Amino acid sequence: MRKVLNYIFIVLFLAVCIIPLIFSNKKAGMISKVENRALAEFPEVFNDDGAINPELKTGFNSWLNDNIGFRDTLMGFNTKIQYTLFNKINSSDVILGKNGWLFYQGEGGISINDYQAKTLYTEKQLKKILNNVTELQKWCDDNGMEFVLMLMPNKEHIYREYMPDGIKEVHKEKNIDLVVDYIRENSDIKVVYPKEELLKAKEKYDVYYKYDTHWNDLGAYEGYKALMSALNITPLSFENIEAREYDGGDLANMAMLSGIIEAYDENFISYSGTVEILYDDENGNNAYQKYRYNDGHGKIFFMGDSFRDALKPMLSRTFEYSDFVHRDTEIFNEVLKEKPDIFVYQMVERYVSRLENPVLK
Numbered sequence: 001m002r003k004v005l006n007y008i009f010i011v012l013f014l015a016v017c018i019i020p021l022i023f024s025n026k027k028a029g030m031i032s033k034v035e036n037r038a039l040a041e042f043p044e045v046f047n048d049d050g051a052i053n054p055e056l057k058t059g060f061n062s063w064l065n066d067n068i069g070f071r072d073t074l075m076g077f078n079t080k081i082q083y084t085l086f087n088k089i090n091s092s093d094v095i096l097g098k099n100g101w102l103f104y105q106g107e108g109g110i111s112i113n114d115y116q117a118k119t120l121y122t123e124k125q126l127k128k129i130l131n132n133v134t135e136l137q138k139w140c141d142d143n144g145m146e147f148v149l150m151l152m153p154n155k156e157h158i159y160r161e162y163m164p165d166g167i168k169e170v171h172k173e174k175n176i177d178l179v180v181d182y183i184r185e186n187s188d189i190k191v192v193y194p195k196e197e198l199l200k201a202k203e204k205y206d207v208y209y210k211y212d213t214h215w216n217d218l219g220a221y222e223g224y225k226a227l228m229s230a231l232n233i234t235p236l237s238f239e240n241i242e243a244r245e246y247d248g249g250d251l252a253n254m255a256m257l258s259g260i261i262e263a264y265d266e267n268f269i270s271y272s273g274t275v276e277i278l279y280d281d282e283n284g285n286n287a288y289q290k291y292r293y294n295d296g297h298g299k300i301f302f303m304g305d306s307f308r309d310a311l312k313p314m315l316s317r318t319f320e321y322s323d324f325v326h327r328d329t330e331i332f333n334e335v336l337k338e339k340p341d342i343f344v345y346q347m348v349e350r351y352v353s354r355l356e357n358p359v360l361k
Contacts, residue, residue, distance in 0.1 A: 094255040100262060101162035102251035103155065104213045110350045111213075115156040115163065117171035126182040129355040136359045137189050140343050143336055145301075148230060149183070150192040150346040151176060152215065152223060152307050155208045157349060158198050176349045194226035211261060212249030217269040220310030227311075228318070231342065236317055238269040275316045288325040288334075296320040301335050303327050304346030332360060 089096045093106035104111045121129075133149055140147035156163060157174060180193045198207045198219055207219030215223065221238065228235040246266035252258045279290040285306055299321040302308055308324055316322045323338055325331060327347065335343060345359070 089255045089257065091255040094251050095164060095167070096255075097159075097162040097164055099162055100210065101159060102211050102249070102255065102257075103163065104251060104350075106254070107350070111154045111156055112167060114154055114174055114176070114349050115160070116167065116169055117174050120171060120173075121175050121178050125356060126178060129179055130183055130186055132355055132358050133183060133189060134187060136345060137187075139332075139360055143339075145335075145340055145343040146190075146231070148190045148192055148227065148342065148344045150223070150227060150304070150344050151180060151352060152346070152348045153193075153195045153198065154349040155213055155215075157195065158202060158208060174349070176352050179352055179355070190230050192223070192227050192230050194223045197222045197226050205267060209246075209249050209266065210264060211247065211252040211257070213251060214307060215310060216266060217310060218267055220307075221269065221314065223307075224311055224314040227344070233318065236271065236314060238314075239272045240270045242268050242270065244268055271313050271317055273317050275313075278321075286326040286329055288329065288331070289323070291316040291322045291324075293317050293320060293322075296322075298342065299323075299338070299340040300342045300344065301338055301340035302344045302346065303329075303335070304344070305348055305351065307348050308346060330361065 093104065095103045095105050095112070097103050136149075137147045153174075153176065157176075160169070176193070177195075180191055183189050183191050198215070201207050201218065201222045205218050206216060207222060208215050218241075225235045243265040245263045247261050247263035248258060252261055273293065273295060276292040276294075277289070278292050279288070281288050289312070291312075293316055296317065296319040298319050300315060300319045301323045302311070302315060303325055304327060306326075308326075312322075312324055315324075319342075321338075321340075323334075323340065325334075327345070347354070
């Protein structure tokens, strides 16, 4: 009997080892639905010169870890146990804050570094940033465009009360505050930085998503009003606010918590008027889109990051022509072709350090 049990144990052990390999992903370029990222591809066995790839072992381990059979199911199950029973998450990109709020620590902890502000910009760094922004303003002036620099605070900056106690602020004033103050004090560049508007508005309603890095519709509306104020344009009013149950967000996806975390009522706003889509290359976050609105006035070209998305419904109904594109595309020649009245260059706080490098290349 004992011998039979040993055989059964061996068979089960081999099955546990072999079955996941049999059902491992064999396709290149697959995306993990749980983590929302590309999976590691199978490494090349040989180099171009016919020698064995020295990175084969490391590459194979990465491929195996990413593509082993039932991986997403098991990771999702582990995440659910950790979060539900122990109020913990296993993620290198996401931090679990107070009251269930999620915060971003990806890209080398960039947002957390901004929040803690251990090291503040020097006068030399601030001057370099001003010089680069001044070049952008001059480029706009030379081409008949009004220039606006629009900066948004990170979620951690606005909702510090939900940050974990173990992450301490070294300085209350952040580098983005220094940048805004320095540019305003040493130039006539229009800088839109709606931090105070967001802090005031959050006393009445949430302005950032609980499970996402971005501002929500109402937060974006505060930013929109600040931009319109800088441009001396009357902002439009939204038609309706609808509260809908919401448990999504980029942070929830990164932490594999979608469908696990507690849903809450999120406010979504809608606007009247039909906007005509003139062009959309459907290139994801880097998409270039052009809109027309018959009752709008003038033309705006908005070059920014993903925070621009929530501004599109408002801006596309304010201007007759509006163009939106990600900064990383750097299609400044296209800006000149479109000949806008207003050019807005936007970035969220965690990318402001990029202004130390020339914008126009």
